Amino acid sequence: MTTPDRPLDLDTILARATHERLTPGPWRLERESCDCGGDYPCGHGMYVTGVVTPTPTYFAAERCKRSGEQPRDYDFHRIDIGDFTDADWELMAHAREDVPALAAEIRRLRARVTELERPAVEAKRAEIRQSFVELSAQCEQDRDYEGAFNVQCQLREREEQWGAEDAANCPGFEKEYQGVSDAKRRLANCKHCGQPRAKHPVAAALVEA
Template sequence: MQLDLDAIETRANAATPGPWESAPELGSHSIHTAIKGGTCLALWTAELATEADAAFIAHAREDVPALVAEVRRLRTQVEQLDRMLSETIDDRDRIHDMADKLAYAVAPEEVIGEHSSMNCPWDNALDLITPMAEVDKLRAQVNAVTGLCDEQEMAAHAFEFPTPEWITAVRQAMGTAAVETHVVADDSDDCTGFEGNPVAPNLCGGCGEPSDDHEPAPAVRSNAV
């Protein structure tokens, strides 16, 4: 039941101002205003009323306005909490969507799955992310292997020997691993095409790869007259 606080407050304000007091009289109880200057205003007398009944009625003069004020305060607080809850739910939904986008940017749904009681795509995506320190370590190892392959291949070609098979196998394995792990590397210094190598003519001078794996270097347009 929704209390009509305005109506309750109106009735309370229209009643005789308090405080009220209760007093026992010969076989009955009465309610009267507080004694001021030796006089008081008798409000109500009941023969069958108990002392507790009289006390309840007397205190109602102050209890009812206090209860109305408390209910108003609590209603205001509930409205504020409802607004905060609504904002929290909106924030939760936005964060949920952002987390989904981040997770599925790491790996597709086929890999990390959907949300369920037995699966959390966010945790699965975190498990797939390699820490930056480990990435730097792996890159250093790749660069070391690449440098060794380049040195050995250039040495072989300097004596007109073919590229050792182990070098080709290592390069193929490294290329396959890079594709399978979806490595996104900084390509700012990638070779843009085959460049002549004075030491090993069949190797690119830019990256050391065999010329068969390269497209011709793009022509440089000149505006010189």
């Protein structure tokens, strides 16, 4: 994972993912249903029998080269250790750490982009919010109370939409907000995105709910 003392090594990850000796993709898992129970369902369900690739295994390719025959369906089915190259195994062995590290880095960068865009987003929202307020006030001035109510409902829908957008950009916020005490909710900033909790439109919706 990416930490201050261990930065993400993108060059190494990319080298593993683009090695010239990698078996071409896409790869697909082949599964079969367990029938060890005979006439009675064993309950084991489906299990992986191998990996299917667009190219035949090395031994199948050599056999076809010598005999001149075309590869058969099972020639693309890799089930033995020797059916994969060293580069394949390096990629698979490191995927357990590479994928979470890359996902964490993407989340970090998305959060940073959201942080940089936040002032412009809030300014635009404030402009839209003000237009709704003015329209509602005009309806009340004209004694069009039904129209004012409709405008307020539209504003509430827009606020809920913004809340959903913020929750999507900060997926940990809503879960945390629903599961903590009021004292923790009053803390200044969301620990997930660093934004003031009061600026999360989703917070108001959760409180009212």
